[in-house]
Amino acid sequence: MCGLIGATTRAARSWGLNAARDLAHRGPDGWGIWPAGDGEKAFSGQHPDTATNDKAGPVLLHRRLATTDTSPQARQPVISRDGRFVLIFNGYIAGYKRMRAQLDRAALRAEQAAHTAQVARTVTGGAATATGADPVAVKDHDQSRSDTDVLLALLGRVVSGCDEKYGDRAGPALAQMLAGVAGAYAFALWDNHRSALWLGVDAMGQKPVYFARRADGHLFFASELAPLLSAPGLDVAPDAGARDMVRRHLFVPAPQTPWHGISQLQPGHIMCWQHGNIARYGLPTVRACAGGVSQSAQVPAVRQPGTDNAASGGGDRQRETVVRASLDDENSPAADRAVLNRPSDVVGRLRRHVYRAVADAMTCDRPVACLLSGGMDSAGVAAMAARVARHRARRADMPVAAVMGFAGQPMDETMRARQLASHLQMPLKIIPAPHDPEDLLTRLRAGLKAFGGPFGNPAMILTHCLSQSVADIAPVCLTGDGGDEVFGGYRRYQMAQRAEKWLRAPAFMRRYASYVANGSVRTLPVQPGQHLAGIAKFLAATTGDRGDVLRAWNNRCVITRTRPGHGELAGMPSFDAIPDLARAMMQFDLDVNLPGNQLAMSDRMGMAFGVEYRPPLLDRAVRKAAASIPAKDHLAGAGKAVWRQAVSPFVPAGYLDVAKAGFNPPVGQWMHDIAVLLWGDEKTAQNRMFEDMPVHAATRQKLWQRALGNDFDAALTLWNLLVWQVWQMYDGSSAQTP
Incomplete structure (x- = not known):
């Protein structure tokens, strides 16, 4: 990078x-x-x-x-x-050595043809022409x-x-x-x-x-x-x-x-x-649609002098094309071929694509690291990376795994990382997560500076800390980024399947159910549990159409969800092209959320320390193979059903039966600690964070308590308000608050 x-x-x-x-x-x-x-x-x-x-x-x-x-x-x-x-x-460029060989063969054929033509012209008395190397090489x-x-x-x-x-x-x-x-x-x-x-x-x-x-x-x-x-x-x-x-x-x-x-x-x-x-x-682009996998190609609008035609409403043209992708992996070690080479098996084909993507990502002239956690995606990538390294038969090719540790906290996954690293015979480095408020604020400011503006994912601080330590291991690091979006790992995709069925009920019935459930939640004398709150959120999101469901579950702010005109999302998918709600959500995440959130975070935080993160699960062939599988097959069971089958032979027995804790910090506590560090007390902090927002003081206090009580939606909303104020104070002082 x-x-x-x-x-x-x-x-x-x-x-x-x-x-x-x-x-x-x-x-x-x-x-x-x-x-x-x-x-x-x-x-x-x-x-x-x-x-x-x-x-x-x-x-x-x-x-x-x-x-x-x-x-x-x-x-x-x-x-x-x-x-x-x-x-x-x-x-x-993944697979560049194969591409170079193809280019060299094409150049050789061109030179031979040119030489043959020159000889023919010389024999017949024609003018000689110059031959030589490819001019665009x-x-x-x-x-x-x-x-x-x-x-x-x-x-x-x-x-x-x-x-x-x-x-x-x-x-x-x-x-x-x-x-x-x-x-x-x-x-x-x-x-x-x-x-x-x-x-x-x-x-x-x-x-x-x-x-x-x-x-x-x-x-x-x-x-x-x-x-x-x-x-x-x-x-x-x-x-x-x-x-x-x-x-x-x-x-x-x-x-x-x-x-x-x-x-x-x-x-x-x-x-x-x-x-x-x-x-x-x-x-x-590779997309899943009602008829299977398709490619869509966007063409520009008519160009006008001095204007950016892409911003002037250029039309889109959909077309079907044939995508050729090799299903053979000549680089697979012989010991793995019984598992990795099943031409008629969807799972085996997916394994081969992932294996090749991992091998291509590991093709470089510097050491390679690998992020590890308790999740299926990083486990699958790490397992393939270990096999690639053993196939290459050089000890230096085995990546060093890195995991972030949250000592004594529920999200700590170091024990599972140790278990997997030992199984794969992969060295492991445990990186302590930051927790000191001053350190958190320093890293938050550094992250916002790298982005050049506000960025509301609190995992940015963890990635900043992680990258600082990974830089001491290797300048290239494999990740499992994209696995949830490609293979259907998020719980909201399964909720979308249920929503699709509930949307068939009469609208008045859905509105009444939402009214009763949300009214009950608001009048409870105690904070509702996550299960009850989730039901209320589900019913509130399904009072309208499929677009309303997608907007509700992708709007990260609990305040703007209830404000008219503030719920629109950029990059909404077309339900005509993707009629399945779960698949539409997956496509929206691939088109909008993943590039703007996780991938942007990996780039800025990795590059802050000279680390290039490479996510093999986003390889084109992997995405195409996954898109050819119906969403219902991905979402069967606990989700990621096909990917689970692909990974399970390479990890310890029962490893995938434990749910991943997630790469999420204690957002509410972080928000509280940084806010008090900046403004001295909770009341002043609330006044600053809710500046210019039409939110009553009692509602502010209730949101604050929800955030401290591990209500993730409330905590993320307040974190976002904090991020805006920090950016205003230190890096965006000229910005006007709307």
Whole structure:
């Protein structure tokens, strides 16, 4: 993982150099710039000469975290042999060695064909033509063996093949090609022939790209939001709608950000800037629909000079395509093939895809760690990682597992982590969770600074602490992120199945049941238990239609749930395309919640310490295999039924029978401790946190007590209010409270 910075004007060179310093944490192993001052070297550890400032064209800068080919030859930016393309890249390309072999074979065939044609022309007296290396291959190709070279070759071939109708063909062709590229990536590609800048992010949005366009049409971009706040000439101001978005989602969903004038490139999108105009294209994406697995492709609206057509209501086009994915895994150890190779078995096929995804994620030239907990997802990834390491037969390939410990608390899972690590013969490091209020506040502030705005998931503090310790183990770390969304692990998916049935009852009956249940909860002399509160919440969410159910269960703020006009969510799925409510919820999580919440948190907190988190369960082939399985099969039993079968042979007997405690801290206690640290007493804290909100004092006190009593919804709501105030106090003092 690395850091990208750039602008379409070289007058922004000074800004870019400062931004590269600010993003040093994303790339502690060096940095590069194009064009460099001497016109030849694109890399330097000192300030390049600024003589190129007055020339037309862009400036591209790169912070390097060296994980694949750590030699100096693999530094970025990289330039094609013919000088047409310049690339900076963040992330990793899964299976890049296989892709390189395919590219090499294609290049060899092309050279042989060119040589044959030249010989024929020479024999017949025709004019000789030059032959040689692939012009879009990388300079010094034979010296560098990185995945960056492979990506440049792929991008260059597609773009250069669209010269005849560049504006119409290049974008869709790139989107189609990138749909088949596995891994996690963000890139910026400059085309010297067309004076065009291409930006792109992977289908899950694991690697971020923020951008802003100046009034004169020039574009600025970076891997984090903060550098754009100081970009010269940009008109940037706090977004008045950010507060409500953070309350509902815990974050501001892409393409919006907390700052008006700055956007985030959405997951699975590429963007082309050319002469001040912007066009955006969506990659074909794997989706489950009524007829099975499909790919949807988004095409841009008609481009207009000086406008971002993606924001002007471009239409969507759905189409069915064939997705080719190899089901064979030639890398599986022979001892595992009886379990991993069952061509007709859905479970066996899923295992093979996960195994290959884990093997690809472990393909790097630096040590690899693996997050471990009491959950099924991290257990499955760790089990496959242990098998990959044994297959490679090098002791150094065995990842070191890391688990966060909550000594003496119910969410502590260190004993289960020890059990699994011992079973897998994997070394284990236990990392104590933070608990001191001053430490919590310091880490909260650091996290908000990394996000460049408010972010309401309290697990951010845990991930910050975890990443600090993981950095001492390895710069690459495998995670189980995405398993719940892909395999149906969240309880609300099963609740959605029940809601689907309850919605068939007459509306008046559903409204009356909700009225009775919620009235009873409100009038109880004591705090209702979680079970009773859950029933009341379920009945309240099902008084309307399926959209109301999805909104209610994805709105994280107990206050805005009852305020008209404050419950809308960004990225609502189409129930025409996905009629099944549970599957629609899973798709919403994959499209909106996972990229904006967990994956964003992993990126910012990991990169704060130079750690690249890699989630193999989000590999395209894994997601496609899971999407082909009906939701009811995923949700059978206690949930994750298919994934459970895939994992169970590799973990201790009975290991999966115990429910995961979850990566959730004691939110209510943390909220209380930080609030009292900041404002001295509970009353003052409540006044500050509920500032400008129409909530009666008695209701505030009741919410406060619910939060301290382990009511997670109430605790998360108050945590969000606290986060906003902390951001206002320390990092967003210029923001206007709506």
